[in-house]
Amino acid sequence: xxxSKINTVTINKADIPNGGMKxxxxxxxxxxxxxxxxxxxxAFNGKCPHAGADLGTGLRCGNRVICPWHHATFDSRxxxxxxxxxxxxxxxxxxxxxxxxxxxxxxxKIEASIANNKITDTHTVIVGGGAAGFMTAxxxxxxxxxxxxxxxxxxxxxxxxxxxxxxxxxxxxxxxDKLLLGxxxxxxxxxxxxxxxETVSEVLPNERxxxxxxxxDKGNSEKATNEKLSADYLVVATGASPIVPPIKGxxxxxxxxxxxxxxxxxxxxxxxxxxxxxxxxxxxxxxxASALAQAGTSKSITIIGQNQRVxxxxxxxxxxxxxxxxxxxxxxxxxxxATVNAINGNEHSDSATKVGSITLADGEQIAADxxxxxxxxxxxxxxxxxxxxxxxxxxxxxxxxxxxGVYALGDIANADGQMGRLRIEHWRVALQHGLVTAAAxxxxxxxxxxxxxxxxxxxxxxxxSLRYSGHAxxxxxxxxxxxxxxxxxxxxxxxxxxxxxxxxAASTLGHDKELxxxxxxxxxxxxxxxxxxxxxxxxxxxxHALSR
Numbered sequence: 001x002x003x004s005k006i007n008t009v010t011i012n013k014a015d016i017p018n019g020g021m022k023x024x025x026x027x028x029x030x031x032x033x034x035x036x037x038x039x040x041x042x043a044f045n046g047k048c049p050h051a052g053a054d055l056g057t058g059l060r061c062g063n064r065v066i067c068p069w070h071h072a073t074f075d076s077r078x079x080x081x082x083x084x085x086x087x088x089x090x091x092x093x094x095x096x097x098x099x100x101x102x103x104x105x106x107x108x109k110i111e112a113s114i115a116n117n118k119i120t121d122t123h124t125v126i127v128g129g130g131a132a133g134f135m136t137a138x139x140x141x142x143x144x145x146x147x148x149x150x151x152x153x154x155x156x157x158x159x160x161x162x163x164x165x166x167x168x169x170x171x172x173x174x175x176x177d178k179l180l181l182g183x184x185x186x187x188x189x190x191x192x193x194x195x196x197x198e199t200v201s202e203v204l205p206n207e208r209x210x211x212x213x214x215x216x217d218k219g220n221s222e223k224a225t226n227e228k229l230s231a232d233y234l235v236v237a238t239g240a241s242p243i244v245p246p247i248k249g250x251x252x253x254x255x256x257x258x259x260x261x262x263x264x265x266x267x268x269x270x271x272x273x274x275x276x277x278x279x280x281x282x283x284x285x286x287x288x289a290s291a292l293a294q295a296g297t298s299k300s301i302t303i304i305g306q307n308q309r310v311x312x313x314x315x316x317x318x319x320x321x322x323x324x325x326x327x328x329x330x331x332x333x334x335x336x337x338a339t340v341n342a343i344n345g346n347e348h349s350d351s352a353t354k355v356g357s358i359t360l361a362d363g364e365q366i367a368a369d370x371x372x373x374x375x376x377x378x379x380x381x382x383x384x385x386x387x388x389x390x391x392x393x394x395x396x397x398x399x400x401x402x403x404x405g406v407y408a409l410g411d412i413a414n415a416d417g418q419m420g421r422l423r424i425e426h427w428r429v430a431l432q433h434g435l436v437t438a439a440a441x442x443x444x445x446x447x448x449x450x451x452x453x454x455x456x457x458x459x460x461x462x463x464x465s466l467r468y469s470g471h472a473x474x475x476x477x478x479x480x481x482x483x484x485x486x487x488x489x490x491x492x493x494x495x496x497x498x499x500x501x502x503x504x505a506a507s508t509l510g511h512d513k514e515l516x517x518x519x520x521x522x523x524x525x526x527x528x529x530x531x532x533x534x535x536x537x538x539x540x541x542x543x544h545a546l547s548r
Contacts, residue, residue: 009104016041019548021065021076023056031056032093032104035065035076043093043104044079048072050086059516059540062547065090068512069465070428071456071519078112083453084431087138087181116191118442120146125210125229127200127383128237129153130162131427132410134181135434136235136441141190145442147232150193152200152210157261158187163427165264166284167460170291172268176261201226203383205406208234233405233441236384236394237433240377240411240425249343254355255371258288267372272297274369277358279340281305281312283459285374286323290461293330302333302366304340304358311459314468315507316475316491322484323461330462335366343371377425379412393423398449399440400433407440409433417450418523419471419504426457454522467512469519470505470527477501479533482511490514492533499531517543 009024009032016022016036023046024032033046033055046055048067058068064082065074073083079090094108124140126133129151137149153159160179168174177184187194201213212227242257244250256267267288276298278285285303292298303310309320324334339361346356346369358366381388384402388394393414396402400409409415410430414423432453439447458467464487472493482489490511492503504527508515517539521527524546528537 007106009106010098011102011104013041013100013102019060019544021056021060023054025054030106032106033065033090034102034104035060037076040077041095041097041102042077042079043095043102044074045091045093045106048086049088049090055090057512059513059520059543061517061520061543064520064547066516066520068516070458070467071469071516081435082448084135084435085428087135087431088142114142114144116141116144116146118144118146119232122147122232123230124149124233124235124441125231126151126235126237127203127210128239128410129155129157129159129194129196130237130239130410131159131181131430132237132239132413132434132437133235134159135431136237136407136409136437137192137434138182138186138190139435139438140441141192143438143442143444145438148193149191150195150229150231151187152195152198152212152229154197154199155260156197158184158194158196160261161427162259162261165261166258166287166291168291169261169264170268170288171294173294179261200383203234203236205234205384205403208232208405210234231405233407235407235409235437236402236412237408237410237430238380238383238412240379242373243376243378244373245340245375247340247343249345249355250373252343252345252355252371253353254369255343255373257373258284259377267370268295271370273299275300275367276302276370276372277366277368278303278372278374279358280374280376281307281310282374282376283311283314283457285372286310286327286461287459288372288374289327289332290330293327293332294462299369300333301331302335302368303327304335304338304360304366306337306339308336312475314472314475315466316478316480318480319484319489319491319507322487322489323466325485326462326464326487335360335364338362338364343368377411379423379425381412384408384412395421398436398451400437400450401440407437409437415450418452418454418525422455422471424455424471426455428456452523454519456519464509466507466509467515468505468507469515470503470522472505479503479530481533484509492518492528492530494530497530499534500529502527502529503533514539520547 021035031046033044053069063076070085072086081089092110096103159181202211209230342359344357394408398416400407477494479492488510490508493505494501506518520543
């Protein structure tokens, strides 16, 4: 590769494998990605629009270019977004064919003009400003929806990336304005009416109508008014609320949960030079511990868990032990196999309503100035009727449709899909739901439903990203390859110990291409069996072969 002038790059065709791709990093840190199919070549901005990963270090399977970090997926022919967590497709550049070489001019972009002229006389109303609601509105506009879009959100902020609160914001690695989805002026640019600080009191699915009780949530019941808002398409994406367990003292000052930006701001300020106790060893609890440790402002950080394993419903004991060691190496204390009996007021404080300690079931007391509860969430399903069991969620089809023109998605959705009926509380899944719902509204059959998508999530701790694809009933039927202690492994999970059982999930630190390949095979219905993995199955080669 040679650079002939600024913004122009010449590339040897022979360097690009047929059916493959290659990326070229430039002196200004930009990246150009070239894909090839026989004599057809395409050039793109090679940085993933989500977090900037070099797409050339990911995997190409058929016409799918898959990011190595968070599995955002793009069409190799035109850069179209096929799979979140990115919310945009790739910028495509013009190519000049010189015979044996290609010239890429990054100043000449191939702009795909989208006219917002589809079903223009309709109104889509979205309840909830989280990932699912945002992605529904965003993808509708990006694929030509010309009707009116209204988002009703109880939050006082425009849609933002909640997953980064515990990964980056608490650690001091990302400012608040960088968390906004689509940027500060997203709603205005997309011609979306964003109604913040508004509370929906009732959803009437049969009428595709909302009741907004304006005023009651602000303690102004005398001036409260009921507003009816009807829609042609009604999207309910109300998310979930943190569970506060029935522990004595859970209502004391200094006890927090983390769900919103406001929660994160309060926790960030309150934990400075304090003894922090985190109750719960799921990935939120572990991420908060990691972020606070990296921020370096807390006096001490202790995690209390009810068993011996962190993230115990996801990873094996061996991987769990490696994560515990990672946290201990960063100064985190653990109290395992413990139950919190009470959160106690501070006897030495001016107010006994302020946290001072925690009492465990065995009588041990742990000093605590701040308690953060990472004890799970409960989907907000009440608006759709008392008959719905929140833990089960709202039963919808693989297009997230509850009934004609009414959709329930995100954390509340118990949806049909590739792996059966599941309710999953992950950021990428919520974005998938939004993309699928937008396509369903537009009757765009070119966009895959959940029948052809698999769940994926990641957790970031001390700069290490553990990634997980699929969904396993238990992590205990597993095959472990590599060394978790060195944070370099991949682990496959099965529903039983039969040699012919196919893996239903995998997690990894450091084996990113293998995890991408596994996700593609799972999506195609060809996940490897236990016998194949034990025999040294080449999962990447198989993903390439079956994707052609």
